[in-house]
Amino acid sequence: MSDCAGMNDVRKYHHGDLKRALIQAGIEILRTEGLDRLSLRACAERAGVSHTAPKNHFGNLTGLLTAIAAEGQKQLCAAMQPNQGASRDDRRQAAFEGYVAFARANPAMFELMFSRRLVDFSDPVLAAPLGASAAILRDVSGGMIWDKSDAPDADKRAEMFNWCLVHGFATLALQGVFDKDGMRDIGIADILPGFAFRDPAAAE
Amino acid sequence: MSDCAGMNDVRKYHHGDLKRALIQAGIEILRTEGLDRLSLRACAERAGVSHTAPKNHFGNLTGLLTAIAAEGQKQLCAAMQPNQGASRDDRRQAAFEGYVAFARANPAMFELMFSRRLVDFSDPVLAAPLGASAAILRDVSGGMIWDKSDAPDADKRAEMFNWCLVHGFATLALQGVFDKDGMRDIGIADILPGFAFRDPAAAE
DNA sequence: CGATGTAAATTTACACTGTAAATATAGAGC
DNA sequence: GCTCTATATTTACAGTGTAAATTTACATCG
Structure with a gap:
């Protein structure tokens, strides 16, 4: 009992x-x-x-679902944490793999967490965990070198790029869109481009 | 009649x-x-x-929603169509912009279309429109050169890469995740890396 | 200590949803 | 003209979220 x-x-x-x-x-x-x-x-x-x-x-219902989603966001954030002392490449790998692994392990929670109809994204309880996840993405995206590195908002763009890529992968994979043509065995690490960083020494 | x-x-x-x-x-x-x-x-x-x-x-309800979603997939596919005679770069641009623009213009439909809880993705009515969209993505992804170009499934990976990126962008933008820090003004074209193609001549 | 106020939980009621079963209707085919 | 069948209706039911009124238990204060 x-x-x-x-x-x-x-x-x-x-x-x-x-x-x-x-x-x-x-x-x-x-x-x-x-x-x-x-x-x-x-x-x-x-x-x-x-x-x-x-x-x-x-x-109301939205309040409860939002609170549940906030707890899920905390768990997602925890799943993205790298080992201590990991390099930036490793941190990025950990964040991406953790993101996708969490979605796969908790499909219902993941769907709830990003469902605008069920969750009130303006609720303050979501601010902290959402911000923490964004911070991780920002960390592993900072100083990324690509053909848009000279743009004024290069770091923001890099963060958005990584977020879109990993979230799109998790979402589509969850919906079974890749369950065909042998795409099922292709992981996030297999499509993630290996961008360089501006200051390799800072990737510590 | x-x-x-x-x-x-x-x-x-x-x-x-x-x-x-x-x-x-x-x-x-x-x-x-x-x-x-x-x-x-x-x-x-x-x-x-x-x-x-x-x-x-x-x-039942799922059947109706799936039929509605299939119609939406057709519309999405139409929104991704490039102008006649466009180069591959232009086609890719058209596909990405069209994808995001459709999601922005039809947020409710877009949410329905990719909601596993509401739609039966194994329903045959979805096969054709989903396949058509996948074909467009495959077209604009084929022969893309990046650091994974030597992998056996390079084309599949490139297709997945582009799909994840654009779908993640559309989904997250729709949920307002980017409505902060001046990220709102950054479009899909601003984060899309400018990959080269193996055979520039074939990019006609 | 006893009274009171208040937060927390219950009961009751209602409008809305999807689904199932039985019934009614209209048109096609012989 | 008859039946057969697809189509639509009526009726009923279990489930949902929400609101209002009510009950309970605890804290606070005189």
């Missing part, structure tokens, strides 16, 4: 940590049943409360 | 071209009200039939 958040199992009228329990319930539903089965009522039932209880903590 | 959507308004028991009318209704709802408002019942009402009439033609 683990239920709720596992910590202190005193079943009382006031749950105590319902907010966290509902988010956790949503994460588990995503993992075990998929995005289609993720509903307000399902989260509430799994947390052992009435189906209107979430309203007090999240306002 | 298509009539169906307003031409010849003979309201009879058997609609005559309900299948097409329902798809058209869905497209209009996507354009005017958004993906959230796209429902079986809404399509049926707009077509002037009972809410269970679509079942005869599409089976």
Whole structure:
């Protein structure tokens, strides 16, 4: 009878940590049943409360889904972390592989995280994790040398380039678009161009 | 004698071209009200039939949405078409710009088209338009020279590369991820690397 | 300590969704 | 003219999110 958040199992009228329990319930539903089965009522039932209880903590469905997505963004960010002391090339590799691996391992969560219809991207709870992921991409994109390196916004462009490439790969691969013609075995590392960096010494 | 959507308004028991009318209704709802408002019942009402009439033609909601998405894929494919006699560079430019422009002009449709939860990608009605878009990408990617040009699947990788890049850009831009730091003004052409082609003469 | 105020959870109700089953209609083919 | 069949309707049902009114438990204060 683990239920709720596992910590202190005193079943009382006031749950105590319902907010966290509902988010956790949503994460588990995503993992075990998929995005289609993720509903307000399902989260509430799994947390052992009435189906209107979430309203007090999240306002409406979008609020709950956004909170769940924020947790997912944190996990995605963690999945992109490189080993300590990795070079910039290795960091970039780690970020890309981690991004795609996370999407593959958590398809329902990934789909929720980037679904504008379900998530309110202007919600402050998303700012920190989204910013952290952007920071990683910025780190591994800075100083990249290509034919647009002389443009004023070169670093921004490089960041966007990498983000588009990895997100497009993850999204399309998840939808099975590459499940044909032997494209299935081609990974993100196989299509990622090996750009040089301006200052190889700084790639430490 | 298509009539169906307003031409010849003979309201009879058997609609005559309900299948097409329902798809058209869905497209209009996507354009005017958004993906959230796209429902079986809404399509049926707009077509002037009972809410269970679509079942005869599409089976279930997924069938209708997939048919609508297939129409969208056709439109996307048309949006990627270059001018006659354009060089390969121009064709690539046209494909990329067209892809992104279509997503921006039809955000609801674009979201539907690539939503695995709403669309059945194994439905045969999607095969032709999806294949046509893939063919365009393949065309503008063939013979691309980069540091992976010696790999056995170089052409496949190049196609995937371009697809990921443009789809990632369209998806992320649509979700407003780039609405910050002056990234909003950076277009797909600004981040697309200018790869060379193996045989410049063949780029006609 | 007891009263009160408030946050949190419940009950109830409602409009909306997709789907299924049974029924009604119109047109085609013989 | 008859039947057969595709098409559309009616009716019903389980599920969804949301709102309003109600109940509960806890904290705060006199």
